[in-house]
Amino acid sequence: MNYSLSGKTIILGITGGIAAYKAATLCSRLVGLGASVRVIMTEGATKFISPLTLQTLSRHPVATDVFDERDAAVVQHIDWADAADLVVVAPATANSIAKLAHGIADDMLSTTLLATTAPVLIAPAMNVHMLAHPAVQDNLDTLARRGVRFVESGTGQLACGYVGKGRLAEPDEIVQVVAELLAGPKPLAGKRVLITAGGTIERLDPVRYITNDSSGKMGFALAEEARALGAEVTVVWARTELAPPPVAEVVRVESAQEMYDAVMARLPAMDVVVKAAAVADYRPVQREKVKMKKGPDKLTLELVRNPDILQAIGDWKHEGGGAGANKPYVIGFAAETGDVEGYALDKLRRKRCDLIAANDVSEPGAGFGTDTNILRLFGAEGLVESLPLQSKREAAGRIWRIALARAPGLRAVDGEAGAPRA
Template sequence: MSQTLTGKTIVLGITGGIAAYKAATLCSRLVGLGAEVRVAMTEGATKFIAPLTLQTLSRHPVATDVFDERDASVVQHIDWADAADLVVVAPATANMIAKMAHGLADDMLSTTLLATTAPILVAPAMNVHMLAHPAVQDNLDTLARRGVRFIESGTGQLACGYVGKGRLAEPDEIVAAIVELLAGPRPLAGRRVLITAGGTIERLDPVRYITNDSSGKMGFALAESARGLGADVTLVCARTDGPPPPGVRVVSAESAEEMYEAVMSRVPETDFVVKAAAVADYRPARRQSSKMKKGPEQLTLELVRNPDILQAIGDWKQAGAAEGGAGRRTPFVVGFAAETGDTERYALDKLKRKRCDLIVANDVSQAGAGFGTDTNIVSVYGDEGLVAALPLQSKRAAADRIWQLAIERASSPAAPPAGGKGPNA
């Protein structure tokens, strides 16, 4: 383990927050794992921790002034930007996040960030109200859309006296994310993954619609996990709570019909399909072009069936198997079943009818397993029955385990056929 990051160059940016002291531990851990660490500090950071401390730990001079060029043969911030395999900003203040979002470059760290083409990992740390401020959230969203990755702030006692979200993640958490990014297993490298997330919207008129409580958090966790495993991820999103994870291709699809088109047009070029979205079974037979006005005491809506996306994928796979599948990519399909009782019976029935390779089922009436939560309790079923029962855990942890199971079964020549119909991918 001591050589996990050997050969990797990491630029560690430290900004002016009280959590800057944790950067010393982070630097030490990275050097211990074999990384070449180059430290860039803002002027504010030097008020909290001495550059000499980081110089001693990194065994390299610390950059604090963009005009302090120590080697006449190179421009330092460009040289560091080009050499980096990863740039990490920890802690990242609201000010530095704003600079990054708006392309400002007025010190050593911000100029390096603007010049690098390496992945960027940001660990925000600030007061809970600063973190929640719309300007900060907009800046974080902007960076996320550009592919910047984040280590989520922790919740607890803050230096200012408040208790809430905003603490810098612990150094070991940041190191784990760096190792996963630079040296972690990548069994999905070169594989195309298609994931659906969120709850579809079926409009009655321009201002009213039918939807459900799905937040998209499980789909987001699956996409983030697949990205970390090296996959080329396409995320088809309906209505969701919050932005999708960075580093994935996002396709918006508001209604079930739009999601059907987005998914089915991509299935032939996909290696794994994960249907985590909550898709409306029905839609209004007629959509009004203008706002419906209040009328009689009772209003009857006529609904018609939406296309069944998971069934369509299963039928497409079966048709390919019946034709011999020559020259045709056959994706491994993972379906989801949100139930409120008799979960196993409904899940196994869905697995067979829709010819999935795996079904992930949960009872959304259980505490911690429903829509909108950050946790889940799921059971994974295959053709032979229960494959794994996952206890209450974060949706990201559940996503990691689901991918582990899917990859193992997709790679095994002895894997059972999906629903008894045709081969696995």
């Protein structure tokens, strides 16, 4: 590994799981790359590995008690939180993840995590059934929405005797992610990326509307990954229950027409456009100003076509962009329920996309509202890559890697494709 972490301060949080012993190797690797590592251990962690071991490896005192103030001039957890360039929690138990998700601060590590404004990287480690529990998954999703990054657990023999997902990622894998976050290339630095997300709604009256099941999770994951790669990101988002990620510009819209207007107004300045929103194809011809009252047994609605945003982007790029304007790289999405390849390739060609990410939303784990996806990526030549069931954040990272590999002009000067696994 050619990265240098010289001048970087990393807080290494170690919690009470059997995998705590791996933190010694992780600490040693980070120090070897030049980082200043400050270790915080929970009480449970000290049952598995001695603080003296981490003190020797880090060359700094190890913090275990929030009330053990060694320097009267500072409050230690605030001082460390302010100094950190990155906080790594490895291993992160279900308990520590729950504390961070719900803002509980009852020990040195959880208090420091609430006080820091540095990026946070979590490496979960626990029993396979604990990791899959809805409460744990909800907590992980909550943290992901706040911008916390993860190194996925590995699959293999667990200390409890089970074989499955839940092992702490290997120290060298965690170090690779840390190095890329702090010193790695930012291939989208200086690039402007526009991403649409969520489901548009078309109102019948002030209280009723037509919409779809899009959650916005895939679009937001793509935005978070683009930001991590250095891009200046604009998100145009419609109906979703999620909070948008902290990006350069957030534009809230409701209808397909509003989304069309917001996208087309910003299109000339963009280097990449990702159309991940689920846009209503039709809208009511008549929108009532007051709530419609119950009438006959049958009600007929007359609908009219909405503007096709992806088609307009493709046409603008190839025909109406104008001299000197950017010609953005265009990534579309296709949610299908059959013949995914046929429909995806047809959409890519008709709408002049550079890449299409398609899924069969009838497949378990690939539908609207899930935290996972199963995607097939298509270019002009056909299938580019099939992405198996994985988190939407992981899928987003892979989509960006593929886009960067296929469009070298997207890369920042001296940049290269590659992003931390999330």
